[in-house]
């Protein structure tokens with residue numbers, strides 16, 4: 001990791017612009033519908049969002065499921081993003097830490113989400129084990145990232161070629177479902193399901209080349225792509241602990 005920029009430019013830039021809850025992400029809405037459907041939520045629910053950025057997912061959750069008393073914790077690398085989360089969400093507890101260095105003494109959680117963050121890791125198992133160890137019994141863990149239907153794992157490094165001082169950054173790595181399912185064999189107390197995510201409408205290309213946009217293909221009217229010339233195919237992996 002030494003020559004790599006850990007605090008990715010794209011995350012700092014996108015999520016520092018406040019928290020525009022009038023345009024929630026489609027993926028966030030879908031994930032909240034899974035939380036609502038698959039977990040018999042008690043009134044009080046502890047939830048940990050890892051890589052929470054400015055807290056937009058947790059804010060949307062509290063708005064979409066107003067009858068639950070969520071005890072919210074958000075973890076991220078960027079203190080300024082967590083400051084925005086604290087301004088927007090009453091009572092949120094925040095922790096500045098990389099997932100890889102998370103201590104297990106922060107408690108156990110009924111729901112853990114890690115959305116759009118796993119693609120910065122070259123290895124699935126270490127961050128996954130950290131999250132697994134924080135799941136309460138009957139807890140739900142949701143990971144949303146790029147997964148590959150084909151048995152091929154992909155590691156990506158990219159940088160802004162127009163910025164002379166830019167370092168290579170990680171992100172947009174793709175884990176094969178094959179490798180993930182092999183790792184999950186070591187966790188017999190987990191049941192899991194995949195839900196593939198499709199954009200339901202078009203996204204325009206933006207100035208930042210690494211923000212996804214959509215193109216029309218033979219099989220998909222709204223195929224997400226990015227400026228690294230990748231087709232971006234994301235899935236929701238959700239797991240329940242016995």
Ligand SMILES: C[S@@+](CC[C@H](N)C(=O)[O-])C[C@H]1O[C@@H](n2cnc3c(N)ncnc32)[C@H](O)[C@@H]1O
Nearest residue numbers: 011051052053076077097098099115116117120
């Ligand atoms: C693409 S953003 C996704 C933000 C949010 N989860 C969402 O779905 O809108 C990824 C976030 O993960 C954070 N992040 C990146 N690497 C991390 C790590 N090792 N540990 C914790 N957070 C990390 C970044 O700072 C950024 O806020």
